[in-house]
Amino acid sequence: MSLERPAAFAVDLRHLLGSFRGVYVVNAIVGFIFAASAPVAIILTASARGGLSQSDVESWLFGCFVVNGVISMIFCLAYRQPLVFFWTIPGTILVGQALDHLSLAEVVGAYFATGALMFVLGLSGWVRTCMSRLPMPIVMAMVAGVFLQFGLDLVFAIRDGVMIAAPMTVAFVALSAWARIGRLMPPLIGALIVGVAAIALSGTFDPQGLAALTVARPNLHMPAFSWAAMAELVLPLAITVLAAQNAQGFVILEAAGHKPPVNAVTAACGLGSLIAALFGTVSTCLTGPVNAIISSAGDRDRHYAAGVMVSLLALLFGLFAPVFTRVMLATPKVFIATLAGLALLRVLERAFVVSFSGAFTLGATVTFLVTVANVRIFSIGAPFWAVIVGLAVSWALERKDFDKLAAGQGR
Known part of the structure; x- marks a missing residue:
């Protein structure tokens, strides 16, 4: 095994509690609001497309916040x-599409297989080697094709619910344009606040179905293993966690002066995915945006305290998932669509830039088109075939790009 061991697992309670103040508390709250707003909206959108029941959604959120909250707290300490862990957003979208033709039990089986794969990769130390073999333009073209619908939903939300979606979008753009103000009020949080105000003024909040404070009673799901689900979901889920999510988190933490334990994090994502799968929850990953927020200011050796605070808030949210789920479901659909679309706007931009600004552009174009076409073959979804076809096209017509990729790995 090649797991990085911590220097010493000894909690310095005085240092930890002394860091529960000022910028660390603010960053923890902002980071958690980010995780509990737009990413949750994406889960609700994906689950609605998949026809999941409300109890399944509540169980999904319980796994997202409680399981990952525990792992985050352990790693931060x-x-x-x-080192804050949550769930893969691209994977959530993939699952929403897969639930159109796969049962929840089959999807849960794919979660288990993905978790086992990542756990083995983490223990073996093969993560960097495996990810370096896949051309990122082709992988990101698949991600762009999957995310495209969320960008279109943002446009449709402005068309269909202009009184709510338009002010949210204007707030997001304004805060993004004025960097100084945007640092004090993150654009997505500003859009969320404006959206809540617009809902209150328009009277479109539907309180029916809201109940008293109730504790989560998560469902336990037994997996069903099918070749169709394995082929469609396991590799794309593992790629989104390792290449799209964890890689981003590692770069962000390294830029802040930290040295994240790559293999231990990968193994934890695998183990977390195996546990979360019991509750019907999509695969665990190291979150990039939240870790970026909590490591953006203050002393480097106190950043972990903000991670602990995020973990505590996640546990609270997960335990009362039924309440928060019903509140979110009571809001207008255009609010959820706008929040999700704005959250993924930069990610969609980055996916296009990575896909079409350098090598493997033809393979990336084909990958994007096959993903958007969303044609299933042998009951296996389009994202899997998109990567396969894109790799085949690049191998046949862009062989020089593969040679350059191999030469870069040899250095």
């Missing part, structure tokens, strides 16, 4: 770094 053990490594004294801001």
Whole structure:
């Protein structure tokens, strides 16, 4: 095994509690609001497309926040770094599409297989080698094709619910344009606040179905293993976690002066995915945006305290998932669509830039088109075939790009 061991698992309670103040508290709250707003909206959108029941959604959110909250707290305390885990957003979208033709039990089976794969990769130390073999333009073209619908939904939300979606979008753009103000009020949080105000003024909040404060009673799901689900979901889910999510988190933490334990994090994502799968929850990943927020200011050796605070808030949210789920479901659909679309706007931009600004552009174009076409073959969804076809096209017509990729790995 090649797991990075922490220097010493000894909680310095005085140092930890002394960091529960000022910028660390603010960053923790902002980071958690980010995780509990737009990403949750994406889950609600994906689950609605998949026809999941409300109890299944509540169980999904319980796994997202409680399982990952526990893992985050352990890693933050053990490594004294801001190592916050949540769930893969691209994977959530993939699952929403897959639930059109796969049962929830089959999807849960794919979660188990993905978790086992990542756990083995983490223990073996093969993560960097495996990810370096896949051309990122082709992988990101698949991600762009999957995310495209969320960008279109943002446009449709402005068309269909202009009184709510338009002010949210204007707030997001304004805060993004004025960097100084945007640092004090993150654009997505500003859009969320404006959206809540617009809903209150328009009277479109539907309180029917809201209940008293209730604790989560998560469902336990037994997996069903099918070749169709394995082929369609396992590799794309593992790619989104390792290449799209964890890689982003590693770069962000390294830029802040931390040294994230790559293999241990990968193994934890695998183990977390195996546990979360019991509750019907999509695969665990190291979150990039939240870790970026909590490591953006203050002393580096106190950033982990903000991660601990995020973990505590996640546990609270997960335990009362039924309440928060019903509140979100009571809001207008255009609010959810706008929040999700704005959250993924930069990600969609980055996916296009990575896909079409350098090598493997023809393979990336084909991958994007096959993904958007969303044609299933042998009951296997389009994202899997998109990557396969894109790789085949690049191998046949862009062989020089593969040679350059191999040469870069040899250095």
